[in-house]
Amino acid sequence: MPGRNCAFCILHSAFLLNSTSIFCKIVAGQLPSCKVYEDTITLAFMDIGPIVPGHTLVIPKIHVDPLTAAPPEVLQKLILVVQSIARAQFKAFQADGVNVIQSNGRAAGQVVPHLHFHVIPRFAADGHHWNWQPRPYAKNDEMEALAEKIKGALE
Numbered sequence: 784m785p786g787r788n789c790a791f792c793i794l795h796s797a798f799l800l801n802s803t804s805i806f807c808k809i810v811a812g813q814l815p816s817c818k819v820y821e822d823t824i825t826l827a828f829m830d831i832g833p834i835v836p837g838h839t840l841v842i843p844k845i846h847v848d849p850l851t852a853a854p855p856e857v858l859q860k861l862i863l864v865v866q867s868i869a870r871a872q873f874k875a876f877q878a879d880g881v882n883v884i885q886s887n888g889r890a891a892g893q894v895v896p897h898l899h900f901h902v903i904p905r906f907a908a909d910g911h912h913w914n915w916q917p918r919p920y921a922k923n924d925e926m927e928a929l930a931e932k933i934k935g936a937l938e
């Protein structure tokens with residue numbers, strides 16, 4: 784574990800932790816959290832507003848937002864921790880399912896501007912229902928045109 788005077792740690796706190804992000808304050812220990820797991824790159828803690836009890840958040844310790852800005856090594860570690868938390872929720876709660884949710888931007892419902900994955904244990908009778916209303920394309924051409932746009936924008 785690097786010491787507090789380590790040059791990397793000083794740079795990390797000065798440039799990578801964004802003091803305005805509530806999750807950065809949790810990482811820095813300036814706000815309390817109920818931790819489930821941490822390593823040098825990630826932190827997992829209980830969501831204080833769970834949609835189902837056991838709802839956990841997985842975040843990078845550095846300030847990154849949105850998903851598209853995440854360095855590959857950070858994202859790789861995050862998704863493995865998401866998988867571990869999901870496995871633990873299945874095991875610890877005998878969950879019937881797990882939702883993994885990740886939102887980018889206000890239009891997508893994101894409230895806290897620091898990359899995070901929601902890992903939510905689900906139960907057959909947990910009472911939560913997504914307001915997910917499919918709106919099929921009027922014409923197949925429309926779907927295909929959008930697929931072409933996405934393909935054209937892939938890097």
Ligand code: AMP
Pocket residue numbers: 805814816829830831832833840886892893894895896
């Ligand atoms: P999102 O809407 O995807 O940005 O989700 C943000 C989540 O952060 C919500 O589910 C909140 O309940 C949760 N949250 C906000 N502040 C805290 C906090 N201090 N500790 C734990 N969870 C938090």
